Amino acid sequence: MEKVTPRTLSGFMELLPADQIKMERLLSTLRETYELFGFTPLDTPAIESAEVLLAKGGGETEKQIYRFMKGDSDLALRFDLTVPLAKYVAANYANLAFPFRRYQMGKVWRGERAQRGRFREFYQADIDVIGDGKLGIMNDAEIPSIIYRAFTALGLEDFTIRINNRKALNGYFELLGVSERAGDVMRTIDKLEKIGPDKVVELLTGECGMDAKGAGEIMEFVAFAGSNGEKLGFLESKAAGSEKLAEGVAELRAVAEALPRFGVPERNFRLDFTIARGLDYYTGTVYETSMNSHPEIGSICSGGRYDNLAEFYTDRKLPGVGISIGATRLFYVLSEQGLLNGEVSAAAADAIVISMTGDMNYAAQAATVLRAAGVRTQLYAEERKFKQKLSYAGKLGVPFAVIIGEDEQSGGLVAVKDMRSGTQETMTGAQAAERIGEAVRRAAGEKLIKVNQQRG
Amino acid sequence: MEKVTPRTLSGFMELLPADQIKMERLLSTLRETYELFGFTPLDTPAIESAEVLLAKGGGETEKQIYRFMKGDSDLALRFDLTVPLAKYVAANYANLAFPFRRYQMGKVWRGERAQRGRFREFYQADIDVIGDGKLGIMNDAEIPSIIYRAFTALGLEDFTIRINNRKALNGYFELLGVSERAGDVMRTIDKLEKIGPDKVVELLTGECGMDAKGAGEIMEFVAFAGSNGEKLGFLESKAAGSEKLAEGVAELRAVAEALPRFGVPERNFRLDFTIARGLDYYTGTVYETSMNSHPEIGSICSGGRYDNLAEFYTDRKLPGVGISIGATRLFYVLSEQGLLNGEVSAAAADAIVISMTGDMNYAAQAATVLRAAGVRTQLYAEERKFKQKLSYAGKLGVPFAVIIGEDEQSGGLVAVKDMRSGTQETMTGAQAAERIGEAVRRAAGEKLIKVNQQRG
Numbered sequence: 001m002e003k004v005t006p007r008t009l010s011g012f013m014e015l016l017p018a019d020q021i022k023m024e025r026l027l028s029t030l031r032e033t034y035e036l037f038g039f040t041p042l043d044t045p046a047i048e049s050a051e052v053l054l055a056k057g058g059g060e061t062e063k064q065i066y067r068f069m070k071g072d073s074d075l076a077l078r079f080d081l082t083v084p085l086a087k088y089v090a091a092n093y094a095n096l097a098f099p100f101r102r103y104q105m106g107k108v109w110r111g112e113r114a115q116r117g118r119f120r121e122f123y124q125a126d127i128d129v130i131g132d133g134k135l136g137i138m139n140d141a142e143i144p145s146i147i148y149r150a151f152t153a154l155g156l157e158d159f160t161i162r163i164n165n166r167k168a169l170n171g172y173f174e175l176l177g178v179s180e181r182a183g184d185v186m187r188t189i190d191k192l193e194k195i196g197p198d199k200v201v202e203l204l205t206g207e208c209g210m211d212a213k214g215a216g217e218i219m220e221f222v223a224f225a226g227s228n229g230e231k232l233g234f235l236e237s238k239a240a241g242s243e244k245l246a247e248g249v250a251e252l253r254a255v256a257e258a259l260p261r262f263g264v265p266e267r268n269f270r271l272d273f274t275i276a277r278g279l280d281y282y283t284g285t286v287y288e289t290s291m292n293s294h295p296e297i298g299s300i301c302s303g304g305r306y307d308n309l310a311e312f313y314t315d316r317k318l319p320g321v322g323i324s325i326g327a328t329r330l331f332y333v334l335s336e337q338g339l340l341n342g343e344v345s346a347a348a349a350d351a352i353v354i355s356m357t358g359d360m361n362y363a364a365q366a367a368t369v370l371r372a373a374g375v376r377t378q379l380y381a382e383e384r385k386f387k388q389k390l391s392y393a394g395k396l397g398v399p400f401a402v403i404i405g406e407d408e409q410s411g412g413l414v415a416v417k418d419m420r421s422g423t424q425e426t427m428t429g430a431q432a433a434e435r436i437g438e439a440v441r442r443a444a445g446e447k448l449i450k451v452n453q454q455r456g
Numbered sequence: 457m458e459k460v461t462p463r464t465l466s467g468f469m470e471l472l473p474a475d476q477i478k479m480e481r482l483l484s485t486l487r488e489t490y491e492l493f494g495f496t497p498l499d500t501p502a503i504e505s506a507e508v509l510l511a512k513g514g515g516e517t518e519k520q521i522y523r524f525m526k527g528d529s530d531l532a533l534r535f536d537l538t539v540p541l542a543k544y545v546a547a548n549y550a551n552l553a554f555p556f557r558r559y560q561m562g563k564v565w566r567g568e569r570a571q572r573g574r575f576r577e578f579y580q581a582d583i584d585v586i587g588d589g590k591l592g593i594m595n596d597a598e599i600p601s602i603i604y605r606a607f608t609a610l611g612l613e614d615f616t617i618r619i620n621n622r623k624a625l626n627g628y629f630e631l632l633g634v635s636e637r638a639g640d641v642m643r644t645i646d647k648l649e650k651i652g653p654d655k656v657v658e659l660l661t662g663e664c665g666m667d668a669k670g671a672g673e674i675m676e677f678v679a680f681a682g683s684n685g686e687k688l689g690f691l692e693s694k695a696a697g698s699e700k701l702a703e704g705v706a707e708l709r710a711v712a713e714a715l716p717r718f719g720v721p722e723r724n725f726r727l728d729f730t731i732a733r734g735l736d737y738y739t740g741t742v743y744e745t746s747m748n749s750h751p752e753i754g755s756i757c758s759g760g761r762y763d764n765l766a767e768f769y770t771d772r773k774l775p776g777v778g779i780s781i782g783a784t785r786l787f788y789v790l791s792e793q794g795l796l797n798g799e800v801s802a803a804a805a806d807a808i809v810i811s812m813t814g815d816m817n818y819a820a821q822a823a824t825v826l827r828a829a830g831v832r833t834q835l836y837a838e839e840r841k842f843k844q845k846l847s848y849a850g851k852l853g854v855p856f857a858v859i860i861g862e863d864e865q866s867g868g869l870v871a872v873k874d875m876r877s878g879t880q881e882t883m884t885g886a887q888a889a890e891r892i893g894e895a896v897r898r899a900a901g902e903k904l905i906k907v908n909q910q911r912g
Contacts, residue, residue, distance in 0.1 A: 004511035006546040006769040009531075012501035014544065016551055017558070024497050036827050038805030038834030038854075041480050045468035045577050046502060046533075046563060047522070055460035066503070066531075068524030070567050075465075075522075077502075088470065090462040095472055097851040099838060101804070102473070107502060111526050121501050131838070138816045138837035145824070261820040263828070313462040348557070349494030360594045364717040368601070371492050372719070378494030381594035382555060382587070395553040398494075 011112070011120035013328050018346035018397065023331050025344065025448050026154065027105060030125045030325060033150040034103035037142070039127050042102040044084035046109075050076040052087055055312035064110040077109040081126045081324070082309075089130055090313035098132035099139065105327070117336070119328050128322030130309055135319045140285040140305055141255040143323055144269055145262035147289055147301050150325070155341060155447025158292045159300075161264070162272035165252045166282050166304070168235060169273065171245025172221060175238065176214050184208045186276045189222050193295075197223065222274045228256050231271045248284070255285060283307045287323060297333050301325045334449060341450045343443075347397040349378040350440045351432075353414075354389045356405045363404055366414050366429050370402065373433035375440070377402075393419060399443070400436045467568070467576035469784050474802035474853065479787050481800065481904050482610065483561060486581045486781060489606040490559035493598070495583050498558040500540035502565075506532040508543055511768035520566040533565040537582045537780070538765075545586055546769035554588035555595065561783070573792070575784050584778030586765055591775045596741040596761055597711040599779055600725055601718035603745055603757050606781070611797060611903025614748045615756075617720070618728035621708045622738050622760070624691060625729065627701025628677060631694065632670045640664045642732045645678050649751075653679065678730045684712050687727045704740070711741060739763045743779060753789050757781045790905060797906045799899075803853040805834040806896045807888075809870075810845045812861045819860055822870050822885050826858065829889035831896070833858075849875060855899070856892045 008014045015023055035041075050067050053076045066077040078084050081104045089100060105125040112118050127146065129139045144161045151159055173182045188203045197219060204215035224234050232253050239246040252271060259269055275288045284305030291297055303323030310318050334340055351370055355363035363379060370377040378398065380389050393401050401417040408414050408426060416432045417424040418439075427435070464470045471479055491497075506523050509532045522533040534540050537560045545556060561581040568574055583602065585595045600617045607615055629638045644659045653675060660671035680690050688709050695702040708727060715725055731744045740761030747753055759779030766774050790796055807826055811819035819835060826833040834854065836845050849857050857873040864870050864882060872888045873880040874895075883891070 001767065003770060004508055004768055006543040006766070007505065007508060008501060008543070008547065009503060009505060009529075012503065014500055016548060017496040017498070020497050020499060023499070035804070036830070036832055038808070038832050040473040040804035041476050042473070043476060043479070044470055045464060047465060047468065047565070047577060049463065049465060052460055052463060066524070066526055068522070070522055073465075087462040087464070091464065092472060097848055101834065109503070121503060134838075136816075136837040136839065138820065138835065141820070142835060142837070149827075258817055258820055261817045261824065263824045310462070311457065312460055314459060348491070348496035352494070360592075361714055361717045364594065364597070364714055368717065368719045371605075374492070376492055376494050378557065379594065379598060381592040381598070382590075383592065392553055 009120070011114045011118060013119055013121070013332070017348065019335070021346045021348060022335075022340055022344060022448060023327075026327055026331050027123065027125070029153050029448065030150055030327065031103070031105060033146060033153055034105075034125070034127050036149065037101075037127075037146050039101045039103040042085070042088065042104045043106065044078070044081075044088055044104065046077055046107065047075050048078060048084065048087070050074040052313075053078060053083055056083070061110070064112055066109050066111055079110050080108050081106065081124050082128075082322075085126075085128060085130075086310035086313060086318075089318060090310040090316075093314070093316065098130065099135060100130045101127070102130075103127045117329070117332055119332070122326060122328035125325040125327045126322060128309075128320050130318050130320040133317055133319075135321065137251050137254045137285075138258060140251065140321050141258035142262060143285075143287060143303065143321060144255075144259055145264050147287065147323060148262075148264045148268055150301070151289070153447070155449035155451055156291065157451060159268065160290055160292055161269040161301075162275050162288045162290065163252070163255060163269060164272055164275045164286050165248040165255075165284055166276065166286060167244050167284055168248025168252055169276060171242040171248050172235075172238065172273075174244060175242050176210075176217060178208070178210060178214065181208050181210075185210075185218065189218070189274050190276075192222065192274060224273065228266070228269075228271045231273070232256060251284060281306055285321065294333075294337060294339075297337070300330055300333075339449050341446055341448055343446045344448055345397070345399070345440075345443055345446075347399065348376070349396065349398050350376045351400040351402050351436050352378045352380055352393045352396070352398045353402045354380045354386070354393070354404070356386055356403065357409050359404075359409065362409050366402060366404060366432075369429035370433050370436070373430070373437060375433050375436050399439065402432055402436075465576070467570045467574060469575055469577070469788070473804065475791070477802045477804060478791075478796055478800060478904060479783075482783055482787050483579065483581070485609050485904065486606055486783065487559070487561060489602060489609055490561075490581070490583050492605065493557075493583075493602050495557045495559040498541070498544065498560045499562065500534070500537075500544055500560065502533055502563065503531050504534060504540065504543070506530040509534060509539055512539070517566070520568055522565050522567055535566050536564050537562065537580050538584075538778075541582075541584060541586075542766035542769060542774075545774060546766040546772075549770070549772065554586065555591060556586045557583070558586075559583045573785070573788055575788070578782060578784035581781040581783050582778060584765075584776050586774050586776040589773055589775075591777065593707050593710045593741075594714060596707065596777050597714035598718060599741075599743060599759065599777060600711075600715055601720050603743065603779060604718075604720045604724055606757070607745070609903070611905035611907055612747065613907060615724065616746055616748055617725040617757075618731050618744045618746065619708070619711060619725060620728055620731045620742050621704040621711075622732065622740055622742060623700050624704025624708055625732060627698040627704050628691075628694065628729075630700060631698050632666075632673060634664070634666060634670065637664050637666075641666075641674065645674070645730050646732075648678065648730060680729065684722070684725075684727045687729070688712060707740060737762055741777065750789075750793060750795075753793070756786055756789075795905050797902055797904055799902045800904055801853070801855070801896075801899055801902075803855065804832070805852065805854050806832045807856045807858050807892050808834045808836055808849045808852070808854045809858045810836045810842070810849070810860070812842055812859065813865050815865065818865050822858060822860060822888075825885035826889050826892070829886070829893060831889050831892050855895065858888055858892075 235249045282304035286304035288299040289301040305321040353367045367379040403415040660666045691705045738760035742760035744755040745757040761777040809823045823835040859871040
């Protein structure tokens with residue numbers, strides 16, 4: 001028979017088992033974190049009507065979208081989890097209680113140009129809190145504590161959640177009279193780290209058409225290097241001239257003051273007037289998160305506050321605040337940077353039962369005892385030499401082999417071999433379950449990300 | 457602005473929060489079960505090259521598939537999880553250890569005619585064990601114990617795993633000289649429950665061209681009503697005449713005898729010579745699972761043994777055995793039949809923190825204490841009347857409200873209100889976490905499926 005070459009499309013992540021187990025660990029840690037904060041799970045279809053998905057229309061996204069006809073239906077694959085959320089909330093408004101707090105973790109698709117580290121299919125892990133008409137600022141303050149919990153649960157310590165407020169930013173631009181060129185100014189400021197302050201001033205006074213005084217004030221603003229409290233003081237000293245700035249600063253202060261009450265240490269967040277996150281969408285608090293020792297990775301968790309979730313579907317005002325973690329990309333960069341913890345178990349089983357007697361029924365019984373005690377157990381059921389069976393267990397990285405020879409079987413016992421140390425001991429099935437369970441619980445304390453490699 | 461009507465495509469399941477939480481429970485129970493048996497998770501792309509996905513070609517499936525061009529690429533959405541597994545094993549053969557035991561839970565897409573209870577996007581939850589060249593029969597015996605564990609973990613008790621063997625079936629047909637009409641005979645036998653034995657005999661001697669003696673033997677065979685042991689004895693009494701029948705019976709006996717060792721009670725499995733499962737694909741053991749009180753639902757978990765997983769991609773012989781659970785359809789029928797347990801928590805949070813003092817920072821601190829202890833906690837952050845806040849908690853079904861008034865706050869305490877009983881008690885945050893955690897652990901013992909409604 002003529003064979004088809006089995007291949008996976010480029011830009012689509014497909015992992016070998018040991019890596020997949022680590023990826024699952026990443027996803028389950030995010031899921032557990034979101035659930036700890038009382039978010040409800042949502043699962044929307046991968047396919048939507050193109051009319052619904054593209055209600056906002058236009059832009060770069062539309063070119064990337066996977067869109068196709070099925071019969072007479074014009075369909076498309078979701079390219080983010082926000083548009084489906086908007087659709088869902090608008091369609092189910094009467095059946096939801098507000099604030100509506102949902103998380104969604106799922107794949108989205110974007111037909112981007114293929115290149116290393118870019119994915120056409122990737123997981124997003126999102127949370128959003130949606131208000132009906134209005135939404136309290138404490139929701140904005142809670143979000144960084146969710147980011148903090150998620151990343152510390154993954155094992156990350158040396159990261160910074162950077163927080164800004166679009167009202168403060170826009171208010172300040174108003175004061176300087178550059179509201180209409182706000183976009184250009186922000187994009188210029190974004191280049192600060194890359195091109196340095198002199199070049200930024202050059203661009204501000206050139207392309208952006210500001211005078212030297214204005215450019216100087218902008219530079220003073222974005223480069224202001226005090227503590228979070230000093231930054232708030234600095235902004236407040238300017239706020240008399242702009243209601244918008246005053247409002248933004250008050251929100252920033254509420255967020256910054258609540259954060260320690262939510263358990264976020266001062267070293268893990270920083271007010272940063274340079275971040276803006278998408279000029280059209282966000283209207284208040286904005287967040288970015290970076291690994292201090294790997295700034296080149298960019299933001300690993302971003303989001304913010306918006307005024308209107310679902311304006312393309314409904315007249316109701318549905319403000320919200322949320323964040324998104326690109327889990328596929330995050331896993332990819334952690335893996336590439338060698339930041340995944342080699343001590344995290346990458347085995348699908350805690351124990352493998354290997355019979356030397358050929359009596360598979362006794363082995364089946366032993367496996368059943370282990371499973372009943374919650375030990376993830378594989379029964380090795382092939383006729384091979386003992387050495388080959390052990391070598392198989394080694395390849396899978398299973399930490400314990402439960403071996404059954406004539407002596408064990410006649411005594412109603414099993415031999416437990418610690419695959420790492422090589423030591424072996426004979427005991428009852430119940431004792432084996434306890435011994436292995438203990439070791440597994442200890443190993444479960446290992447976190448996905450290596451802590452000691454985080455600092456440069 | 458002109459609005460687009462927010463709608464979800466028909467045939468695509470999208471649930472309200474309380475139902476979604478139950479659906480997640482279904483999926484996580486299946487996942488935990490598969491992991492308990494040492495299966496490794498696999499996640500393949502939703503999109504594959506059409507050439508790869510349709511390597512087998514033809515048939516009903518091809519018409520249903522979502523297939524489309526993106527640029528020059530001819531793409532398609534996966535319509536099951538078996539073809540992607542075959543591709544994966546063939547492509548990664550050198551990097552996998554065999555037997556390769558994988559589970560995969562994910563959505564698949566089939567553009568079927570829309571009708572009630574039929575889904576175009578649905579979850580499959582599959583396990584397969586793939587051997588390299590050969591695969592021991594004990595793998596076939598283990599599969600029903602996984603089915604048993606999965607359904608009992610969901611709360612089901614009154615179900616039957618029906619087991620047959622295609623070699624035994626084909627061997628028996630050979631004996632009767634009807635090998636070439638095996639398909640017609642099987643389809644006729646399938647109608648037994650619906651049309652009764654007289655009509656079946658009529659069809660066997662008519663359409664199927666059998667003589668009265670042959671038809672009589674077939675009827676004796678399929679209607680044989682003994683215990684599992686008696687059924688094996690019956691088959692063995694015929695087996696002298698056919699090597700294939702003898703081989704099939706030996707396999708069936710190995711499976712039936714091992715099952716109790718794997719912890720499957722006799723009442724939950726039955727040898728059933730009438731089931732065949734897809735005449736082309738399966739070559740040995742086959743499984744179906746039905747709810748005894750709801751036979752009209754049909755099989756809720758099916759599968760079997762096949763000789764060649766990946767023959768369209770490789771010359772290697774890769775035999776396997778596996779099962780599939782259609783989780784979306786299962787959830788739908790359980791829900792429709794009123795079989796979901798109303799006592800299972802459908803709330804995303806265990807506790808909701810409600811402040812009456814307006815000092816949200818104290819409330820944030822209380823929420824943080826609860827979360828640190830593992831209590832899924834929502835902080836209510838909106839300015840509303842107290843009654844509205846409590847009514848919100850009620851709508852969400854949150855079992856405990858943690859209320860903070862002036863007295864509690866000045867004493868460094870919280871009041872815990874049991875939303876079901878209405879009782880309220882003042883205590884420290886740590887005590888609240890313990891109290892709520894205990895109640896939540898108790899409630900977690902509730903199973904997804906109502907036990908007392910299972911019997912007619």
